Amino acid sequence: MPLISNLDVYGNIALIRQCHEHLPTNEARRLVEGYLRRYALERIASKRDPALTDEERFRVMLLRAIMVKDPVLVINQPFKIMHYGKDLGFFDDTLKVIDDSFKECYIFDLTWNKDRYRMSDAP
Amino acid sequence: MVAVIEHIGRSTLNISSTLRDTLSFSFRIIRKMFNRETYNPAMRAVLINQIYYTSVQILPLFLLASILIGSLLIGIVFQIIKDMGLAELTGRILMGFVVTELSPMITVLLITLRSSSAMNTEIAVMKVNNEINTLLRFNINLSNYLFLPRIINGIISVVLLSSLFSIVVLASGMLFSKLIFGMSLDAYTILILNSATFSDIVILFLKCSAFGFFITLIPIQCGLNATNELTSIPIAVLHGMVKVFITIITIEVLSLIIRFI
Numbered sequence: 001m002p003l004i005s006n007l008d009v010y011g012n013i014a015l016i017r018q019c020h021e022h023l024p025t026n027e028a029r030r031l032v033e034g035y036l037r038r039y040a041l042e043r044i045a046s047k048r049d050p051a052l053t054d055e056e057r058f059r060v061m062l063l064r065a066i067m068v069k070d071p072v073l074v075i076n077q078p079f080k081i082m083h084y085g086k087d088l089g090f091f092d093d094t095l096k097v098i099d100d101s102f103k104e105c106y107i108f109d110l111t112w113n114k115d116r117y118r119m120s121d122a123p
Numbered sequence: 124m125v126a127v128i129e130h131i132g133r134s135t136l137n138i139s140s141t142l143r144d145t146l147s148f149s150f151r152i153i154r155k156m157f158n159r160e161t162y163n164p165a166m167r168a169v170l171i172n173q174i175y176y177t178s179v180q181i182l183p184l185f186l187l188a189s190i191l192i193g194s195l196l197i198g199i200v201f202q203i204i205k206d207m208g209l210a211e212l213t214g215r216i217l218m219g220f221v222v223t224e225l226s227p228m229i230t231v232l233l234i235t236l237r238s239s240s241a242m243n244t245e246i247a248v249m250k251v252n253n254e255i256n257t258l259l260r261f262n263i264n265l266s267n268y269l270f271l272p273r274i275i276n277g278i279i280s281v282v283l284l285s286s287l288f289s290i291v292v293l294a295s296g297m298l299f300s301k302l303i304f305g306m307s308l309d310a311y312t313i314l315i316l317n318s319a320t321f322s323d324i325v326i327l328f329l330k331c332s333a334f335g336f337f338i339t340l341i342p343i344q345c346g347l348n349a350t351n352e353l354t355s356i357p358i359a360v361l362h363g364m365v366k367v368f369i370t371i372i373t374i375e376v377l378s379l380i381i382r383f384i
Contacts, residue, residue: 001257006245011168018165019263025164068261 073105173276193292214318246346277339
């Protein structure tokens with residue numbers, strides 16, 4: 001699900017809470033800044049999608065996803081989202097930073113990518 | 124012969140189906156407009172941004188156009204009035220033609236050219252980029268967040284900019300009445316006030332609101348008709364703009380009929 005192109009990072013992340021819970025603008029800004037600070041990404045709050053790196057975009061998408069109530073993350077082919085080579089460590093680290101904000105996380109990928117998940121066919 | 128009848132039938136069905144869709148969409152939006160729940164912080168932020176893009180950013184160009192068109196037109200109209208010896212009708216012509224007919228028409232044309240086409244493209248691009256689906260998947264009400272701020276902005280912008288155009292034209296009228304008729308400021312003010320009728324102002328307000336409503340609603344509706352292909356964007360914009368111009372003419376004709384009944 002792409003980021004909304006006519007909104008900046010702050011708008012993309014805050015939108016769900018503002019629409020669902022009528023969260024006031026100041027509180028929404030504080031909430032978003034708090035989450036961005038966890039990744040040391042406060043500087044990208046006013047950037048729009050085309051100005052983001054793949055890494056930043058992935059993290060913003062994750063932060064947006066955890067804004068719903070009782071979030072369950074479903075990530076489809078994460079290596080496809082990142083256009084340059086990243087190992088599983090990046091995704092592990094990224095998810096760990098916000099693991100207090102979601103209940104479960106499911107990652108789906110194609111079988112030929114299993115090596116990247118350090119998996120084998122052995123039982 | 125059969126082919127001609129079939130063509131007429133198909134066109135009639137298409138037109139009536141488009142009209143029905145537009146009217147049902149309009150009623151849905153009007154119902155939302157009067158619901159307090161609609162006005163969440165995200166919607167208000169979009170509304171403020173939209174008013175800025177539509178009414179504030181255009182101000183220098185709009186003022187320049189108002190002064191140029193308004194002054195030239197008033198100068199010509201006053202000269203013709205003087206030549207024909209109809210000086211006693213000056214106020215009526217100014218209020219009845221320039222303020223209630225010309226101001227909304229020029230305003231709505233400028234806003235349509237600048238903002239309606241942009242909204243149509245914006246919604247079509249969002250549809251093609253799958254952003255509309257993203258909003259739906261996050262359970263964000265499209266009418267509340269995406270459509271209503273743009274439509275309310277359309278109404279506010281056309282009413283305000285049309286009033287501004289009228290003020291500029293009336294101010295030009297003051298200058299030209301002095302130059303051509305040698306009329307004093309007091310005499311000009313009394314002339315204008317005596318010529319303004321309440322019904323004219325109500326019709327003007329309703330007409331501007333209708334213009335603002337439809338020049339934003341129709342582009343949004345046509346933008347949503349875009350498919351997932353990039354080539355559908357220009358088609359959606361083209362259809363939207365044609366429908367907007369037909370609607371502008373229809374509203375203008377209806378308002379004229381109402382005024383002269």
